[in-house]
Amino acid sequence: MGIITPGFSGRPRSAAPELPPGQYLTPDFPVLSAGPTPKVPRDTWEFVITTETGAEHRWSWDEMMALPQQTPTVDIHCVTRWSKLGTSWQGVSLDTLFEDVDTAADYALAHCYGGYTTNLPLDDLLDGQAWLVHTFDGEELPAEHGGPARLLVPHLYFWKSAKWVRGIHLGHEDTPGFWETAGYHDYGDPWREQRYQGD
Amino acid sequence: MTTLPYVDGNMLDGPLGEVFAVDMSTATGRCAHCGATGPVAALRVYSHAPGLVARCPTCTEVMMRLVRAPERAFLDLRGTALLQLPMPQVPAGG
Ligand SMILES: [Zn+2]
Numbered sequence: 275m276g277i278i279t280p281g282f283s284g285r286p287r288s289a290a291p292e293l294p295p296g297q298y299l300t301p302d303f304p305v306l307s308a309g310p311t312p313k314v315p316r317d318t319w320e321f322v323i324t325t326e327t328g329a330e331h332r333w334s335w336d337e338m339m340a341l342p343q344q345t346p347t348v349d350i351h352c353v354t355r356w357s358k359l360g361t362s363w364q365g366v367s368l369d370t371l372f373e374d375v376d377t378a379a380d381y382a383l384a385h386c387y388g389g390y391t392t393n394l395p396l397d398d399l400l401d402g403q404a405w406l407v408h409t410f411d412g413e414e415l416p417a418e419h420g421g422p423a424r425l426l427v428p429h430l431y432f433w434k435s436a437k438w439v440r441g442i443h444l445g446h447e448d449t450p451g452f453w454e455t456a457g458y459h460d461y462g463d464p465w466r467e468q469r470y471q472g473d
Numbered sequence: 474m475t476t477l478p479y480v481d482g483n484m485l486d487g488p489l490g491e492v493f494a495v496d497m498s499t500a501t502g503r504c505a506h507c508g509a510t511g512p513v514a515a516l517r518v519y520s521h522a523p524g525l526v527a528r529c530p531t532c533t534e535v536m537m538r539l540v541r542a543p544e545r546a547f548l549d550l551r552g553t554a555l556l557q558l559p560m561p562q563v564p565a566g567g
Pocket residue numbers: 504505506507508509529530531532533534
């Protein structure tokens with residue numbers, strides 16, 4: 275089990291934790307959703323990475339759970355201005371899922387049960403920056419927080435950490451996702467306060 | 474399992490009234506996905522989100538998204554095929 279230390283690229287931790295600009299701290303875990311919560315049984319759940327050539331890499335629930343697991347503890351920042359520090363998760367590093375994926379693509383589009391999508395540069399999913407998580411705070415990830423499994427990409431605003439994720443499409447072109455086509459920033463770095471288009 | 478509640482489209486009066494100078498409470502919209510036509514007030518609005526997401530009550534697909542930034546609003550209507558708005562009477566013979 276890998277232990278992942280919190281923090282953003284060497285940013286020093288002070289006694290009073292530093293928050294990205296415009297954020298406030300919450301002890302709660304607010305539930306945000308753009309639609310009804312999809313019911314996804316684990317026995318039919320699957321996660322598929324589709325490359326730019328159409329090659330598919332597919333995992334069932336049991337196959338995903340059999341992969342090496344990590345337990346990241348990370349700070350999360352929602353674009354609606356709440357931040358939550360030191361959240362504990364368990365899941366599979368995207369590095370593990372991408373191990374055998376042969377791709378020259380620059381862009382990833384995560385797509386989800388329920389129809390949600392969000393786009394990220396592929397580089398932001400690799401090198402220990404992103405996970406497919408199924409456990410929060412030692413418990414099965416509740417459906418309202420994205421269970422059975424969601425993306426966790428804590429260095430970007432939390433809308434990039436797609437709930438109910440079912441796969442990733444890779445491509446040479448950047449394809450804006452659900453919120454990115456509705457005025458939100460394409461990249462979404464909380465430390466640069468990239469909330470809306472043009473920020 | 475908890476699921477987030479939605480509210481009805483009457484809640485859009487304020488946010489859309491900020492964008493349109495017409496009374497949206499009696500507007501009707503046709504869903505671009507399933508073709509159902511109904512009052513904007515009957516849409517299912519998910520508001521616990523980074524923006525307002527209004528879904529068709531017939532097929533639950535997204536008909537409208539409204540994002541309010543501090544000095545801008547973004548309105549995405551690609552899920553609405555046709556919006557019918559009540560307007561003041563045009564003077565006859567014009
Ligand atoms: Zn419809």
